[in-house]
Amino acid sequence: MANSGRRKPPLVADRRKPKTKPKAKPKAKPRRRVTRSKTARRGGPIRRAFSGLLRWVWRIVWGIGWRVGLVAGLIVGLATGYVYTTLPDVAKLLDGRARGSVTLLDREGEVFAWRGDQFGGVVTAQNVSKHLRNAVVATEDKRFYLHPGIDPIGIASAVRINLSEGRGPLSGHGGSTISQQTAKLLCLGVEFNEKDWESEAAYVRDCRQSSLWRKAKEAIYALAMEAKYSKDEVLSIYLNRAYLGGGAYGAEAAAQRYFGKPAAGLNAAEGAMLAGLLTAPSTLAPTSNIERSQNRASVVVRLMEDQGYLTAAEADAAIANPAELSEAAEAQAGGYFADWVMASGPEFFTRDTTEDVIIRTTLDQRIQTAAEDAMQYIFEEKVREGSKAQAAIVVMSADGAVRGMVGGRETKVTGAFNRATQARRQTGSAFKPFVYATALELGYSSQATVTDEPYCLDIPGSGRWCPSNYDHKFHGRVTLTEALKKSYNIPAVKVSESVGRDLVRRVASEFGIQSDLADGPALALGASESTLLEMSGAYAGILNGGSSVTPYGLVELRLLGQDEPLMGTGGGIGERVIREEAAQELIYMMHQVVKSGSGRRAALPDREAAGKTGTTQAARDAWFLGFTADYVVGVWMGYDDNTPLTGVTGGGLPAEIWHETMIRVDEGVPVRPLPMMRAPSRPTQNLGTEQDNQSQPQRQPTQQPGRERKKPIENILRKLLGGG
Structure with missing residues (x-):
């Protein structure tokens, strides 16, 4: 074969474009490999040690923490579950008070104060x-x-x-x-x-x-x-x-x-x-x-x-x-009054009540405001700035129902010391009306006379005592009305000794003065201590015709939600102390005090008023107590520490406080005459004999009145004589 051994050509198409040699890529610069040693990557020995310590601590914290957290969570859960089982129905948790509340209503049924856990x-x-x-x-x-x-x-x-x-x-x-x-x-x-x-x-x-x-x-x-x-x-x-x-x-x-x-x-x-x-x-x-x-x-x-x-x-x-x-x-009316009602009511329904109690009281908010305004006016206008003197006011009806009470200069208070009910102070001449009330009850007339002259008594165990008048003068023979009007001391002592100081003490006590009364002759001059509330109540007995009164503020107490009261009025008019005629004659004598005597500053422009001043030894206390036909007002002034007042007598600032209070209290109240005997016509009698000047005169037997004896004085005499 001709071509045997030859190499066969490839079975591919010829290139359409001339073959070109590709450009060579520029060679990259070789990268320098940076290498670190294991030591460099982990840092220095200190850093490695610190990091290791942190990791070790974290492992411990985490290992312990989640376990502790789990245990704490379980404990909290179990505790919460246990408490959950002890929780009562929600209705039982709404009222958690240990004590009850007391709501006080005024005489009109309006709320004026709250006490306890409201x-x-x-x-x-x-x-x-x-x-x-x-x-x-x-x-x-x-x-x-x-x-x-x-x-x-x-x-x-x-x-x-x-x-x-x-x-x-x-x-x-x-x-x-x-x-x-x-x-x-x-x-x-x-x-x-x-x-x-x-x-x-x-x-x-x-x-x-x-x-x-x-x-x-x-x-x-x-x-x-x-x-x-x-x-x-x-x-x-x-x-x-x-x-x-x-x-x-x-x-x-x-x-x-x-x-x-x-x-x-x-x-x-x-x-x-x-x-x-x-x-x-x-x-x-x-x-x-x-x-x-x-x-x-x-x-x-x-x-x-x-x-x-x-x-x-x-x-x-x-x-x-x-x-x-x-x-x-x-x-914030009646704070002192509310405290008094709470203190005088039954403890299990007031201070320690577990029930919610409603108390209806005698308070008249109009009268309470009148008393507070009068107090504020006098201290702002008539008292020197910076004075620490205090005062108290009580307003009541003739039956002993307290209508207003101020226990100190600060009127908007709760739980404060109440000078109207808690302060026992000598009464001074404010006590004398009870001396003359005894004489009038025994039959003496307001026109009976007594000799204002030097007078001394020998007090067993104390020696010789000779009272004197405020003006240090003697005024001869004066009527009982004149003696009270001018606040003569000697006649008051002689009358007390003449009628019998035991009888005077008994009359005052029957009128509501419950404090221990002095045994000696200084009884007639207010040597005994009493509270303003007691004295105001005793004067209310004179205004109402001679019957005793028990001052009261509580009218009715009942439980919240109930209509039937649990208790009623805790005071009011009691037994007769002196005859009505004697009380009316005494009111006449006290009217003369305001009309032309030591209390002239208390006289009111539109209505009759009667009252009596009182100033104690060294002027430590000053009083004025009196009344119109509708209200009795008592005023006391003094210092809490018994410091003597300067230039203040009962006929001064206390009479003015009384005047300002009564003007506001009687605003809008119809004018009514005082229930007094205006022209006493009984025969004039003389109290005291020539023995008055002896060192220790014998007390004269009680003179019998010229008219039929009445039961009140018979009861008093029977008690004194031990006959019941």
């Missing part, structure tokens, strides 16, 4: 005003509806604030939720038992302690409540148990106490004010300082606005029109 009734988160509910949440726990009972965010924020203010992490702001605060109010379910606690105060202190352990227990209790009750139920417990000042426990009591309306009817300003009290109820109570309460309420309103509960316009309106106290709350 409650008002159960409310729920659904039926209170939305403004109150929102204000409480906005102020106390803005994440209330989001957390399970404890709020870690709130706690962290509280710690941060405390540290920034230089306090300890748990000092100051606590970050407690409403649930935790409710747990504290419930005292973690521990109820007060007298056998287990030294006192109720000790129980309360234990409930309010804020140790770390206590906080932990409150947190567990809060978690259990959140598991057992709904949010609204927890909030309802809080709204019913929280103390809101003024003795008010719970929203309903506070709403009634401060605003005179139910908790369901509160507006935004009022709801904000109540919510603002939760931080410091006693300090911020509007009855203590309304301006401070309104300022705090403004802060709460802005919190409500920030959290969307109020629009800007609503918030501005609430701040522009702040909450105001109701008329009764603003007046």
